[in-house]
Amino acid sequence: MLCRDVMNVIEKEYPLNYALSWDNVGLLVGRDDKEVKKIYIALDATDKVIDEAVKNGADMLITHHPMIFSPIKKIHNLDFVGGRILKLIQNDISYYAMHTNYDVLGMAELSGDKMNMKDAEVLEVTAEGDIGEEDEPEGIGRVSDLEIPMTLRECCEDVKDAFHLGAVKVFGNLEDKVKRIAICPGSGKSVIQAALDKHADVLITGDIGHHEGIDAVAQGLAIIDGGHYGIEHIFIEDMRQYLEKNLKDVEVIAAPIIHPFLLV
Known part of the structure; x- marks a missing residue:
């Protein structure tokens, strides 16, 4: 071959x-x-x-x-x-x-599956129309409602289990309730606004700096940073x-x- x-x-x-x-x-x-x-x-x-x-x-x-x-x-x-x-x-x-062709057509859905996300929608649309289905958008990340709400602390444990991580960086109150989650493997700075627009309670991602983290929390969005490599x-x-x-x-x-x- x-x-x-x-x-x-x-x-x-x-x-x-x-x-x-x-x-x-x-x-x-x-x-x-x-x-x-x-x-x-x-x-x-x-x-x-x-x-x-x-x-x-x-x-x-x-x-x-x-x-x-x-x-x-x-x-x-x-x-x-x-x-x-x-x-x-x-x-x-x-x-x-x-890289981003896989992010759009592979990584987004795979990471959502790792977090057991049901009926997930695209977090940030980058292309209209799926390969196999007409008019279905494709893009970066996924967002969905949890079947059973949990605390931010419990969500952190789920992330560590799903991606085999020893620790994660967290912005937010660990005892706050999480009902809707967003995930964007890799660097998630650019999708914080999309997560806010989609009414997510937490964004699971990587490469979040100090200012991005505290600004997200100030707007009602917790951040779980599993690292760029850690999720991807x-x-x-x-x-x-x-x-x-x-x-x-x-x-x-x-x-x-x-x-x-x-x-x-």
Whole structure:
């Protein structure tokens, strides 16, 4: 199977045109005619991830976050991104990223399912019309009413259980009642207003700073910050299962879940 065949399988379910305009998705490094027998999947193309892809003899590396995001004027070993690109090329590894197209068509629903959200609606619409159903909007995040209200403290425990987290950062009163929840894996700063507009009691997300957190609480929205990696790592196993189901004679290896920082 060639790299382009793998790309076709991915893009049948996660078309690139569903990515947001500022994003960089698809084949970023390497050849589309590369023969692929082994794929390595990770959230980010870090030095360690690329080393593991090389060590495992991967022909293709697939990540959620694109390693190449800002324009690059030079590629050499004196720059850490350039060094990664060189290592991929030197080892003939084709590198593919699926970011906001997966956020819209995969991550949003998957994260909602992890939180047992029923009859969830899109938190922030980015595209009108679903792949299989007419006129159904797609977008970032999900929001829904809880079948049984709970405290913010109990909601925190559910988040930790769902995403296998040791701790979460919380803005809000832990004893406040939660009846309606919103979730946006990754960085949720941009969807705080959407969560307020959808009358959510809590937003489950990542990358929330001090000012965003206290301002949200002042407007009646609690925040549970599970970390960017902490929630989005579900991409790795989800894509492993998808590719194993849809590709023949290709070994798919999932990177281990290793959080990029420690709480000490």
